[in-house]
Amino acid sequence: MSKIKLTGSNSGYVEISSAADAGNLTLALPTSGTVLLSNTDNVFTGITTFAGLNITGDVTFNGASYNVLWDASDNQFEFGDNAKLSFGDSSDLQIYHNGIESWIKNNTSTLNILNDGTTQIKNNADNQYVASFVTGGTTGTSGCHLYFNNSEKFYTTDTGTVTNGICTATSFSGSGEGLTRTTPYSHRNKFINGSFAIWQRGTSSTSSGYLADRWYFGLSGGSGTCSRQEHSGSQANFSGSQYYLRLIANSGGSSDYFGIRQRIEDVRTLPEGQITVSFWARGHVNGNLAVWMTQNFGSGGSTDVDIAQQVTPYLQNDSTFRYYSLTFTVPSISGKTIGAGSFFQISFGQGTNTSGSGWTLDISNIQVEVGSVATPFEHRSVGEEIQRCKRYFQRFTAYGDHHHFGVARAESNTARTGIVIPVPMRAMPTVACNGHRTFTGDAGYNSESTSTPALAYSGAGWVSDSNIYTVDFPGHSLTHNRMYCLMSKTTSTNALTLDSEL
Amino acid sequence: MAKYKIRSHHSYEDDGTTIKSIYQDVEDTELKLGIPTDSCNRHYQEYLEHLKNDMSSVTCTDCGDGTPNDSMWQYLDNAEQLVIDKYGSDSDKLTALRELRYVRAMEAKFPYESMTNATPIIDATSQEIKDKNRHLPMRR
Numbered sequence: 001m002s003k004i005k006l007t008g009s010n011s012g013y014v015e016i017s018s019a020a021d022a023g024n025l026t027l028a029l030p031t032s033g034t035v036l037l038s039n040t041d042n043v044f045t046g047i048t049t050f051a052g053l054n055i056t057g058d059v060t061f062n063g064a065s066y067n068v069l070w071d072a073s074d075n076q077f078e079f080g081d082n083a084k085l086s087f088g089d090s091s092d093l094q095i096y097h098n099g100i101e102s103w104i105k106n107n108t109s110t111l112n113i114l115n116d117g118t119t120q121i122k123n124n125a126d127n128q129y130v131a132s133f134v135t136g137g138t139t140g141t142s143g144c145h146l147y148f149n150n151s152e153k154f155y156t157t158d159t160g161t162v163t164n165g166i167c168t169a170t171s172f173s174g175s176g177e178g179l180t181r182t183t184p185y186s187h188r189n190k191f192i193n194g195s196f197a198i199w200q201r202g203t204s205s206t207s208s209g210y211l212a213d214r215w216y217f218g219l220s221g222g223s224g225t226c227s228r229q230e231h232s233g234s235q236a237n238f239s240g241s242q243y244y245l246r247l248i249a250n251s252g253g254s255s256d257y258f259g260i261r262q263r264i265e266d267v268r269t270l271p272e273g274q275i276t277v278s279f280w281a282r283g284h285v286n287g288n289l290a291v292w293m294t295q296n297f298g299s300g301g302s303t304d305v306d307i308a309q310q311v312t313p314y315l316q317n318d319s320t321f322r323y324y325s326l327t328f329t330v331p332s333i334s335g336k337t338i339g340a341g342s343f344f345q346i347s348f349g350q351g352t353n354t355s356g357s358g359w360t361l362d363i364s365n366i367q368v369e370v371g372s373v374a375t376p377f378e379h380r381s382v383g384e385e386i387q388r389c390k391r392y393f394q395r396f397t398a399y400g401d402h403h404h405f406g407v408a409r410a411e412s413n414t415a416r417t418g419i420v421i422p423v424p425m426r427a428m429p430t431v432a433c434n435g436h437r438t439f440t441g442d443a444g445y446n447s448e449s450t451s452t453p454a455l456a457y458s459g460a461g462w463v464s465d466s467n468i469y470t471v472d473f474p475g476h477s478l479t480h481n482r483m484y485c486l487m488s489k490t491t492s493t494n495a496l497t498l499d500s501e502l
Numbered sequence: 503m504a505k506y507k508i509r510s511h512h513s514y515e516d517d518g519t520t521i522k523s524i525y526q527d528v529e530d531t532e533l534k535l536g537i538p539t540d541s542c543n544r545h546y547q548e549y550l551e552h553l554k555n556d557m558s559s560v561t562c563t564d565c566g567d568g569t570p571n572d573s574m575w576q577y578l579d580n581a582e583q584l585v586i587d588k589y590g591s592d593s594d595k596l597t598a599l600r601e602l603r604y605v606r607a608m609e610a611k612f613p614y615e616s617m618t619n620a621t622p623i624i625d626a627t628s629q630e631i632k633d634k635n636r637h638l639p640m641r642r
């Protein structure tokens with residue numbers, strides 16, 4: 001067999017080329033025992049047949065700007081940044097990474113993802129769901145499921161959708177007839193006078209006791225002042241509330257549990273489960289402002305149950321009221337004996353902090369409601385609020401002048417009259433009046449007394465829903481069974497008060 | 503001056519002197535409050551607490567109709583004397599009062615929860631009343 005060896009010059013090359021019009025250039029090798037060699041005798045391998053291409057090792061496809069590599073050792077195609085996997089005649093579907101983000105981009109018509117089972121979108125670590133899409137009609141499983149931090153917040157059902165948590169919208173379309181709530185729109189706030197609109201007893205005090213209606217100011221061994229203040233400046237319109245309450249604990253006279261509290265009638269008013277206390281506050285409290293609670297089961301009832309205090313974040317001592325909310329868990333009252341006069345007490349103040357440093361707290365728009373979510377403050381009109389307050393305290397003003405209490409009949413030397421009250425009270429009230437006078441139609445002034453009046457009922461005679469209470473004003477000089485005009489004493493500073501607070 | 507005073511208030515017949523009915527309340531003489539004997543009234547509850555700790559701070563000059571009631575006059579040191587003054591030393595009201603106090607002292611009920619308060623009552627009770635109530639367990 002003859003042999004032909006073509007050898008190029010030092011600077012040139014050897015070329016075997018077919019003629020432009022000759023078609024293929026064929027290099028025929030024996031079926032075995034022959035190889036194509038490079039100039040250093042490296043073997044061109046992997047070219048086994050011209051009917052297919054089998055390449056062993058890495059292959060780089062060089063693009064104009066971006067390359068694609070078959071990385072044999074990693075067993076994967078590696079598209080460089082911006083090198084795209086493209087489908088369709090017009091690059092209709094592209095998959096690529098641009099160096100910052102990854103993209104699946106469909107340019108034409110619909111992108112379909114077909115799956116007979118569950119389609120999931122999860123985090124990179126494969127341990128948190130973002131979304132899952134389950135085909136079929138299995139109740140409780142099938143449907144679209146959306147998650148926040150691996151917690152399912154929204155899913156579709158055969159009847160609609162379910163949202164777990166707060167559903168916020170800027171508008172709502174539909175009749176809303178089928179909407180249901182577990183908490184009411186109104187009457188959410190179980191506190192009375194949470195806006196501090198009503199102050200029947202006065203507007204400032206340095207003594208323990210009720211001051212703002214329904215709110216008890218407790219010094220707890222310390223000293224300080226509780227007073228009414230008015231919203232002003234940029235916060236003059238404070239959710240419709242005119243006033244707020246200010247507590248000043250004196251330096252060196254402060255004490256643990258210094259603060260205010262309200263006793264909500266009937267321990268059952270705040271049931272087992274979560275309740276949320278919310279309010280606006282500013283100022284400086286030793287440590288943090290504490291909120292604590294007690295279930296009281298009334299006269300002859302079970303022993304009190306305390307609910308551990310919680311504290312707000314550190315209050316910022318500037319001119320701005322800030323919003324705070326705390327959620328508590330109310331224990332069950334199952335098995336408890338509930339007697340008359342039970343209540344649920346909620347307190348605000350220094351709590352268990354025993355620091356003696358002075359502090360100041362401004363607090364406004366206090367609300368407590370059932371549930372774990374604090375809703376906006378439920379504003380009530382002054383008229384509505386004072387009616388609620390009068391179930392617990394009523395004051396018939398007589399400061400500095402005569403005030404007509406009513407027409408009294410003489411029960412011997414006691415002037416017995418009926419006081420018409422706007423709101424029946426919670427229980428038999430304590431009566432107070434510093435001084436009273438009687439007058440007659442013919443003779444004018446008749447007598448004066450500073451004896452303490454009394455509610456003219458025996459315990460069995462009390463009618464809780466009555467609108468007129470009989471009150472005895474003793475210590476006068478009267479003629480039995482005659483009628484007298486009963487008035488306050490001119491210098492009386494305490495008027496006539498009926499107190500049925502808890 | 504004692505902080506509390508049990509008061510009797512009267513209703514009269516037309517003559518203005520014959521007593522028709524009586525009710526009692528408690529006056530806080532310091533704060534000048536007329537406190538009804540209602541268990542739901544907070545001042546009344548405070549009064550009861552006060553009574554437990556210091557019965558001497560309560561005064562009473564009239565036992566009303568002589569029947570024990572929620573004013574608690576029946577537990578004051580001078581309760582028996584009040585009944586004697588009004589109804590005599592041989593009245594059924596006096597016997598009933600003594601028995602009531604003895605039974606409550608034996609049962610450690612208000613205001614005799616402590617032995618300090620109960621012992622003088624038990625010791626002063628006649629043997630006749632003790633025999634009548636011998637079914638009561640011994641106070642410890």
